[in-house]
Amino acid sequence: MPTLEEIAKLSGVSRSTVSRVINNDPHVSDPTYKKVMAVVREFNYQPNIAARSLASGHTRVLGLVIPTGVSKLFTDPYFQILIQGVSSACNAHDYSVMLWLAEPEYERRMIKKILNNGLVDGVVVSSMVVDDVIVEALVESELPFMLIGRHPTVTDVNYVDVDNVASAKEIVTHLLRLGYTRVATITGPLNAISGVDRYEGYIEALSSRGIKIDTGLIVEGDFSEEGGYYAMRRLLSQSPQAVFVASDPMAMGAMRALHEAGLSIPEDVALVGFDDIPASARSNPPLTTIRQPVHMLGSVAVKTLIDLIEHPVADLHHIILPTQLVIRESCGVDLIS
Amino acid sequence: MPTLEEIAKLSGVSRSTVSRVINNDPHVSDPTYKKVMAVVREFNYQPNIAARSLASGHTRVLGLVIPTGVSKLFTDPYFQILIQGVSSACNAHDYSVMLWLAEPEYERRMIKKILNNGLVDGVVVSSMVVDDVIVEALVESELPFMLIGRHPTVTDVNYVDVDNVASAKEIVTHLLRLGYTRVATITGPLNAISGVDRYEGYIEALSSRGIKIDTGLIVEGDFSEEGGYYAMRRLLSQSPQAVFVASDPMAMGAMRALHEAGLSIPEDVALVGFDDIPASARSNPPLTTIRQPVHMLGSVAVKTLIDLIEHPVADLHHIILPTQLVIRESCGVDLIS
DNA sequence: CTGAAAGCGCTTACAG
DNA sequence: CTGAAAGCGCTTACAG
Numbered sequence: 001m002p003t004l005e006e007i008a009k010l011s012g013v014s015r016s017t018v019s020r021v022i023n024n025d026p027h028v029s030d031p032t033y034k035k036v037m038a039v040v041r042e043f044n045y046q047p048n049i050a051a052r053s054l055a056s057g058h059t060r061v062l063g064l065v066i067p068t069g070v071s072k073l074f075t076d077p078y079f080q081i082l083i084q085g086v087s088s089a090c091n092a093h094d095y096s097v098m099l100w101l102a103e104p105e106y107e108r109r110m111i112k113k114i115l116n117n118g119l120v121d122g123v124v125v126s127s128m129v130v131d132d133v134i135v136e137a138l139v140e141s142e143l144p145f146m147l148i149g150r151h152p153t154v155t156d157v158n159y160v161d162v163d164n165v166a167s168a169k170e171i172v173t174h175l176l177r178l179g180y181t182r183v184a185t186i187t188g189p190l191n192a193i194s195g196v197d198r199y200e201g202y203i204e205a206l207s208s209r210g211i212k213i214d215t216g217l218i219v220e221g222d223f224s225e226e227g228g229y230y231a232m233r234r235l236l237s238q239s240p241q242a243v244f245v246a247s248d249p250m251a252m253g254a255m256r257a258l259h260e261a262g263l264s265i266p267e268d269v270a271l272v273g274f275d276d277i278p279a280s281a282r283s284n285p286p287l288t289t290i291r292q293p294v295h296m297l298g299s300v301a302v303k304t305l306i307d308l309i310e311h312p313v314a315d316l317h318h319i320i321l322p323t324q325l326v327i328r329e330s331c332g333v334d335l336i337s
Numbered sequence: 338m339p340t341l342e343e344i345a346k347l348s349g350v351s352r353s354t355v356s357r358v359i360n361n362d363p364h365v366s367d368p369t370y371k372k373v374m375a376v377v378r379e380f381n382y383q384p385n386i387a388a389r390s391l392a393s394g395h396t397r398v399l400g401l402v403i404p405t406g407v408s409k410l411f412t413d414p415y416f417q418i419l420i421q422g423v424s425s426a427c428n429a430h431d432y433s434v435m436l437w438l439a440e441p442e443y444e445r446r447m448i449k450k451i452l453n454n455g456l457v458d459g460v461v462v463s464s465m466v467v468d469d470v471i472v473e474a475l476v477e478s479e480l481p482f483m484l485i486g487r488h489p490t491v492t493d494v495n496y497v498d499v500d501n502v503a504s505a506k507e508i509v510t511h512l513l514r515l516g517y518t519r520v521a522t523i524t525g526p527l528n529a530i531s532g533v534d535r536y537e538g539y540i541e542a543l544s545s546r547g548i549k550i551d552t553g554l555i556v557e558g559d560f561s562e563e564g565g566y567y568a569m570r571r572l573l574s575q576s577p578q579a580v581f582v583a584s585d586p587m588a589m590g591a592m593r594a595l596h597e598a599g600l601s602i603p604e605d606v607a608l609v610g611f612d613d614i615p616a617s618a619r620s621n622p623p624l625t626t627i628r629q630p631v632h633m634l635g636s637v638a639v640k641t642l643i644d645l646i647e648h649p650v651a652d653l654h655h656i657i658l659p660t661q662l663v664i665r666e667s668c669g670v671d672l673i674s
Numbered sequence: 675c676t677g678a679a680a681g682c683g684c685t686t687a688c689a690g
Numbered sequence: 691c692t693g694a695a696a697g698c699g700c701t702t703a704c705a706g
Contacts, residue, residue, distance in 0.1 A: 001453055003699055014677045019701060029675055046453040050396065051699030053387035054682045070424070074417040084407055099436055116338055116383040118683095340683060351693045356685060366691055388683030391698045455699095 002043045011039040022047060053118070061096040062086075062305065063114070063123035067134060076223065076249055077277040078294055082126060082148070085298025093306050095121075115141040122309050124148060124301045129191045144308040146301040150318070152193050158308065160300050160319040164194050167290045167323040168201025168244070169208075171272050174288075174325060175242045176209055178334050180270060184217035184240035186231040186250055195223070198246040198274060221250045228253030236261055242270035242331070248277040251287055255330075266332030276326055286328035293321050339380045348376040359384060390455070398433040399423075399642065400451070400460035404471060413560065413586055414614040415631055419463060419485070422635025430643050432458075452478040459646050461485060461638045466528045481645040483638040487655070489530050495645065497637050497656040501531050504627045504660045505538025505581070506545075508609050511625075511662060512579045513546055515671050517607060521554035521577035523568040523587055532560070535583040535611060558587045565590030573598055579607035579668070585614040588624055592667075603669030613663055623665035630658050 004022075008015045013036060020028050021036040022045075028036075039045075053059045064086055066073055073079050083099070090097045098120060111134060115123070125134060126148040135154050138145045147159035175183050185202045188195025199218075206213060216238050221227040228250025235243065236257070245251040251273035258265055265271050265285055273280060276291035304317050341359075345352045350373060357365050358373040359382075365373075376382075390396045401423055403410055410416050420436070427434045435457060448471060452460070462471060463485040472491050475482045484496035512520050522539045525532025536555075543550060553575050558564040565587025572580065573594070582588040588610035595602055602608050602622055610617060613628035641654055 001455075004701095005699075015700080016677055016679095016702080017675090020676085023701085027675060032675080044449070044453070046450055046455075048391070048455045048699050050387045050390035050455055051682090052701075054385070054391055054684085055699075055701040057682075057701090059387065070421055071417065074411055074414075074420075077411075080408065080411040083411075087407070096435075098433075112381070113383055116381070117386045118338075118383075119386045341685095342683075352684080353686080353693055353695095354691090357692085360685085364691060369691080385683050388698090389685075391700085392683075392685040394685090394698075 002045050004045075004047065007036070007039050007043065007045050010043070011036045058121045058309070059119060060094060061098050061120050062090055062302065063098050063100065063120040064126075065100045065111075065123060065134065066126045067129070067132060068127050072224070077279070078247075078249075078275060078292075079126075081277075081294040082298045085295035086124060086302050087298075088295075089299035089302035093302070095302075095306060111137050112141070115143060122146075122305045124298075124305055127192065127194075129189075130193060130196070131191070144305060144312070146305045146308070146317075148297050148301050149193055152196070156316060158304065158317040160297055160304065160317075160321065162292050162297070162321050162323050164197030165201040165204065167292075167325075168198040168246070168274065169205040170201075170325055171274070171288070171290050172202050172205035172244050173209075174327070175244065175270065175272060175331060176205060176211070178242075178270070178332060180242035181211065182214075182217065182239070182241040183211075183244060184219070184235050184238065184242070185244045186219050186221045186228055186235070186246060186254060188220075188246040188250075189222045190220055192223070195246060202244055221246065223247045223250060225249045225253040225256075229257045232257035233261075236263075240269060242266075242272070245271060245273050248273040248275035248280045248287065248289055251289070251330075252279060252283060255283060255287075265330050270332045271330045273330075276324075281328070283330070285330045288328045288331035289326055291324040291326045293323070296321055339382050341382075341384065344373070344376050344380065344382050347380070348373045395458045395646070396456060397431060398435050398457050399427060399639065400435050400437065400457040401463075402437045402448075402460060402471065403463045404466070404469060405464050409561070414616070415584075415586075415612060415629075416463075418614075418631040419635045422632035423461060423639050424635075425632075426636035426639035430639070432639075432643060448474050449478070452480055459483075459642045461635075461642055464529065464531075466526075467530060467533070468528070481642060481649070483642045483645070483654075485634050485638050486530055489533070493653060495641065495654040497634055497641065497654075497658065499629050499634070499658050499660050501534030502538040502541065504629075504662075505535040505583070505611065506542040507538075507662055508611070508625070508627050509539050509542035509581050510546075511664070512581065512607065512609060512668060513542060513548070515579075515607070515669060517579035518548065519551075519554065519576070519578040520548075520581060521556070521572050521575065521579070522581045523556050523558045523565055523572070523583060523591060525557075525583040525587075526559045527557055529560070532583060539581055558583065560584045560587060562586045562590040562593075566594045569594035570598075573600075577606060579603075579609070582608060582610050585610040585612035585617045585624065585626055588626070588667075589616060589620060592620060592624075602667050607669045608667045610667075613661075618665070620667070622667050625665045625668035626663050628661040628663045630660070633658055 004015055004018050008018045018036055021033055087097055122144040124146045130152050150159045150161045187199045190196055217240055219231040219234050221231040232254035245254050263269055273287050273289035276289045280287040280289050341352055341355050345355045355373055358370055424434055459481040461483045467489050487496045487498045524536045527533055554577055556568040556571050558568040569591035582591050600606055610624050610626035613626045617624040617626050
């Protein structure tokens, strides 16, 4: 592994010039550029990252923190796609991504250490819980950061999100329009912002049609398949006509519970979800759901963050990405017309 | 974010001394230590990683490369547990882990770049395919590295593995002992070393009992649930009495195919797997399988690697971890006695 | 367009 | 036990 100094000597120029060449500085003559590049290639020169970071003051690595625990991270397709979005946008901009692989409590203890030692140029955070301390730590650290999913109380931070309230309201309204009146919901965890927002959308949809809220029809889930399964079992005794499940993995669990109970979908109980994970198109029956642009949430967060790093501005970025209502078979068809 | 220099000034000692304190060098007097630590805490000093790496020549970060593509990585519980093992061992030794988030082809293009820029002190590689170029790159780079899973041709490298051949032979022999004679197998991908080894174990078990190999009973899978499902469907026409499935996710897929065909396990077809993922204990029926110490594979790889980094030796490490035959219901009971 | 020089924030022999 | 000094391998004004 040669150093920049050696490359300079070998090509008969100064270290400054080699540095310019490898950093694509336009102020280098063509012959010089070619001469140096030949040597760089010949010796397979790779600039030392630590030295480069120390001298330049930035590392071109982004931190990705998902304070949700490793198991959930690997279990929910949402994160899989989100991470792909983050990862591909980073690659495209020549940044690396450092994924925090640790449990929630671990984060809190280490978070400041990691934030302040200059390892990352910025961070993207997904799926915070409402009382998460990470936002404070981030604000204190003065590092640029992007949230995926808005924060309920701290509003002067950058984020990208979908309109969870409106989207949930839309799909529940669809159910109402089909003629169902006893519409239940399996909510997300209510300490997650998206959980609260989707619940809110459910309430709004019912209220705006003058339907009274029946708390017996509301069960809290945790976004997981298992959680959906058990929530649905609890809901069974209330015999809802339709259920809005606040995430597709939970909807898969709810389907399993329904099948086990010998109930058919949508004839006995109609079901809709939220996410549109790949499995939702293949489920039995295919799931009506809200499609989130998950990959794009990740890539937009990264692109915005990189822009923030490279061109600091004071303006806040609050980006809302569009969702789609995807109608398949699990919601049934118009009961009235 | 104060620098070491400022901490030195503030505590009235030299930079050398501050460095010794934060690195727990025993050659520091107690009063000095306390004085400096007080200042360190007061200002929440975090050493700059880039500077530290540059000066010391090591980074305390380990690369984890699993050249299998992001989707597979997030889909197979094997990797989830492996990563937890790697991650926890790193944490315990104050190392960070950098997970490559990229598709296989990408690796090859970038691998040298990443290996030679001094970002990682060593790397652990899991799940290579037989013709993988990464081992060469690793050898060239002169970085310390550990393989999880042996390499078929390059033997002078360090690895930790289970004895796939013997374990597969053991579980197939169990099937034979129970009285089944038409024993099929759904293999792993035969460009993966573990896929080949488990297939080899199947062959050995049959051969050592004088049973002729029937190629119609051998179908290649890909370690995934889907792959197991389709492989089992192809096997159905051969009406095997029992099937050795080379991974538990594939066994789950095979069960699904069997259930769909209206066949019951183990009455119509007995089934055994390999891995013992969490789902295998809860499947219907619970799956007889080989338990791999996956978490330990990860942590042993890391511990050995760190030892290699901190105490370089020429000796090769070839570590074989034990497996267990876990007998549950899917294999049925003794047909003969 | 190119080079000399300072500096990024640490660690580590070397003295004492 | 402690400090002065060199050095890790780069980048970046500053001159020219």
